[in-house]
Amino acid sequence: MERFDAVDLIIAKRDGRELHRAEIDWLVDAFTRGFVADSQMSAFAMAVLLKGMTRAEIRDLTFAMIDSGERMTFTGLGKRTTDKHSTGGVGDKITLPLAPLVASFGVAVPQLSGRGLGHTGGTLDKLESIPGWRADVAPDAMIAQLQEVGAVICAAGAGLAPADKKLYALRDTTGTVEAIPLIASSIMSKKIAEGTAALVLDVKFGEGAFMKNFARATELARTMVDLGKDAGVATSALLTDMSVPLGLTIGNALEVRESVEVLAGGGPADVIELTLALAREMLSLAGLPDADPAAALADGRAMDTWRRMIVAQGGDPDAALPVAKETHVVRAEVSGVLTEQHALAFGIAGWRLGAGRARQEDSVVFGAGVELHAKPGDTVAAGDPLFTLHADDGSRFERALEAVDGAYTIAPEGTHFAPRKLIADRIS
Structure with a gap:
C-alpha cells in the first residue's frame, strides 16, 4: 500500500481538496493499526x-x-437476505415484531443490533429482558438459526469494521458526531460488512431523533442509499417522524410486551403502520413485492416465528417479563385534547427512570420506563391517566417528572388537531 503523511491529508481536507482512494485507504488502515494518532484522526474528522x-x-x-x-x-x-437499520428514537421497538414478520415469508433476516445509550433504547437491551434470552450467537449458530427459523437478532462481532468502532469513539468526544459523511460511512460499513443482500433504512427526524432537521435526515438517507447501491446491496429508506414517542411504551420490558401485542394482531396504530411499511419494503427488495405482511400478523405466522426465534436464543417466550417495583401515575389536570407530547423529553424521562444508560458499561433496569395512556389527538377528561412512570427506585420519579415538565399540552375541547404524517418520504 502506498504511504502518505497524515498531516498532509488533514491539511488537504481542511482546504477542501477531494482525497483519492489510495489516500483514504492508507489513512484508515494506518489509523486502525495505530500509526495515525487519535489526535490526528480527530482533526481529520473535524475537517470532514x-x-x-x-x-x-x-x-x-x-x-x-x-x-x-x-x-x-x-x-x-x-x-435471500434482507435487513433493517433504524437511526434510533424514542419507543422504537420496530425490529422486534419486524424481523419475525419478514422471516415468516421464507426470507432470512440477519439483524445485528446494538445496545442503547442515552435516551435511545437498544434492541439487545429490550430482548435481554426476556428470561434466558442471549444476544451473543456464534457465526455457525447464526447460520443454522437463519436456515431453521429465518430470523436472528443478535450482537455484532468485534471483527466487523473495527476502524469504524475506533473512529466512532473519537467522534463522540470531539464534537464531530453530526458529520453526515461520517454517520453514513459508520452505519453502512457495518451493514455492508454483515453481508445482507438487501437493506431498508428507517431514517428518523424530529426532536426525538438523532437528526432533528428533515432536510439533513433526507441528505443522510440519500447518502446511505447511494452507498448501498455502490456496494451492490439493494437499498431503500423511509423517512419517519420522531417528534412523538413511537407506540405507548418507552423502556425495555414494556416495549417487548407491546411488540408481542403487535405480533398477536393488536398494538398501537403507529407501531403497526411502521412495522408493515418496513416489512413491505424489505419483502419487495427481497423479491416478494406482492407479499402481504398484514395477513401474516393476522393469521399468527409472525407470532410463531417470534416464538421460535426467542427459543433458539435461549429465551422463554411464555415467561413473565420484569415489572418495576414502583409506579407513579400522572393525570390530566384539565379536560381537552392532547396536542403535544415531546419525544425527547419522554425519552429522557425513561432514561432517568433506569431504562437507559449514560455509559456503555452501565446496566439497565428492565422493568423501568414510561407507559403512555394517551397520544396526541386523543380527548382526555380531568383526572384521566396521561402516563405512568415505572422504576425500581421511587426516588427516580422526581427527576423524570422534571424531564417531562412542559413536554405535553392539553388544549381546550374542540381544538383542531392535525396529526403528523408518520412516514414522510421514501428514497430508493
Whole structure:
C-alpha cells in the first residue's frame, strides 16, 4: 500500500481538496493499526465536518472501513437476505415484531443490533429482558438459526469494521458526531460488512431523533442509499417522524410486551403502520413485492416465528417479563385534547427512570420506563391517566417528572388537531 503523511491529508481536507482512494485507504488502515494518532484522526474528522466529502470520498471511506475487518456472507443459505437499520428514537421497538414478520415469508433476516445509550433504547437491551434470552450467537449458530427459523437478532462481532468502532469513539468526544459523511460511512460499513443482500433504512427526524432537521435526515438517507447501491446491496429508506414517542411504551420490558401485542394482531396504530411499511419494503427488495405482511400478523405466522426465534436464543417466550417495583401515575389536570407530547423529553424521562444508560458499561433496569395512556389527538377528561412512570427506585420519579415538565399540552375541547404524517418520504 502506498504511504502518505497524515498531516498532509488533514491539511488537504481542511482546504477542501477531494482525497483519492489510495489516500483514504492508507489513512484508515494506518489509523486502525495505530500509526495515525487519535489526535490526528480527530482533526481529520473535524475537517470532514467543516468541509464535507464527495460521494466518491464517502464511498471510499466506507469501503476502507469495511476492509479493516471481516466480512460475513450468507451465500450458502439458499435464501435471500434482507435487513433493517433504524437511526434510533424514542419507543422504537420496530425490529422486534419486524424481523419475525419478514422471516415468516421464507426470507432470512440477519439483524445485528446494538445496545442503547442515552435516551435511545437498544434492541439487545429490550430482548435481554426476556428470561434466558442471549444476544451473543456464534457465526455457525447464526447460520443454522437463519436456515431453521429465518430470523436472528443478535450482537455484532468485534471483527466487523473495527476502524469504524475506533473512529466512532473519537467522534463522540470531539464534537464531530453530526458529520453526515461520517454517520453514513459508520452505519453502512457495518451493514455492508454483515453481508445482507438487501437493506431498508428507517431514517428518523424530529426532536426525538438523532437528526432533528428533515432536510439533513433526507441528505443522510440519500447518502446511505447511494452507498448501498455502490456496494451492490439493494437499498431503500423511509423517512419517519420522531417528534412523538413511537407506540405507548418507552423502556425495555414494556416495549417487548407491546411488540408481542403487535405480533398477536393488536398494538398501537403507529407501531403497526411502521412495522408493515418496513416489512413491505424489505419483502419487495427481497423479491416478494406482492407479499402481504398484514395477513401474516393476522393469521399468527409472525407470532410463531417470534416464538421460535426467542427459543433458539435461549429465551422463554411464555415467561413473565420484569415489572418495576414502583409506579407513579400522572393525570390530566384539565379536560381537552392532547396536542403535544415531546419525544425527547419522554425519552429522557425513561432514561432517568433506569431504562437507559449514560455509559456503555452501565446496566439497565428492565422493568423501568414510561407507559403512555394517551397520544396526541386523543380527548382526555380531568383526572384521566396521561402516563405512568415505572422504576425500581421511587426516588427516580422526581427527576423524570422534571424531564417531562412542559413536554405535553392539553388544549381546550374542540381544538383542531392535525396529526403528523408518520412516514414522510421514501428514497430508493
